[in-house]
Amino acid sequence: MSEPVICGISYADFIIRVEEFHGYRSPGILLGGFMLDAALQDVGTTPYLNVVTETVVCLPDAVQLLTPCTVGNGFLQIFDWGKFALTAYDRMTLSGTRVWLNYDSLSRYGLIREWFERSDRTNEKPPFEELAQEILQAGRQLICYRPVRLHRALKDTQPVPTGRCSKCGEFYPLRHGSACPSCQGNAYYDYQTAGSQSARHDE
Numbered sequence: 001m002s003e004p005v006i007c008g009i010s011y012a013d014f015i016i017r018v019e020e021f022h023g024y025r026s027p028g029i030l031l032g033g034f035m036l037d038a039a040l041q042d043v044g045t046t047p048y049l050n051v052v053t054e055t056v057v058c059l060p061d062a063v064q065l066l067t068p069c070t071v072g073n074g075f076l077q078i079f080d081w082g083k084f085a086l087t088a089y090d091r092m093t094l095s096g097t098r099v100w101l102n103y104d105s106l107s108r109y110g111l112i113r114e115w116f117e118r119s120d121r122t123n124e125k126p127p128f129e130e131l132a133q134e135i136l137q138a139g140r141q142l143i144c145y146r147p148v149r150l151h152r153a154l155k156d157t158q159p160v161p162t163g164r165c166s167k168c169g170e171f172y173p174l175r176h177g178s179a180c181p182s183c184q185g186n187a188y189y190d191y192q193t194a195g196s197q198s199a200r201h202d203e
């Protein structure tokens with residue numbers, strides 16, 4: 001049997017890239033590779049590719065590993081919905097393809113089901129090699145996909161107005177309101193200070 005190819009990359013090279021980028025061999029990124037492969041074949045070649053993932057786990061790294069879409073350039077958008085799904089689309093036409101895990105197929109693949117349905121797991125997750133073999137065996141039977149049209153582009157195409165927060169003095173996008181999100185009570189940190197309230201500036 002010939003070696004699988006995922007988004008134009010041989011399986012062996014793909015796994016090496018996953019380890020280098022993600023830090024370890026991830027079944028989620030392997031499955032994400034099949035999902036992306038299906039989406040990109042359906043969307044076709046476009047210089048205006050954007051991708052949306054509906055989970056923060058694994059799929060964003062699969063997208064950044066296999067496409068030019070990254071968090072930093074804004075062509076990857078991430079929704080924290082906890083759904084193992086993604087959409088690849090042309091940001092000019094807003095036409096694309098949404099791909100998601102075919103839950104009905106999991107009953108035929110015990111290791112994948114055990115790995116994915118973490119709430120039912122009583123032991124350590126299955127070894128990657130065994131999981132990967134089952135994912136490769138199942139291939140596109142694990143996914144569903146349909147064409148979609150987005151309501152709007154998800155990446156800002158115009159400059160975003162910014163201003164200085166009246167409370168902390170830092171600049172932020174003014175669309176967040178009259179103060180930055182942190183000063184509105186959404187801070188994820190507390191400053192640890194001893195005496196002086198001023199910030200340190202390294203020379």
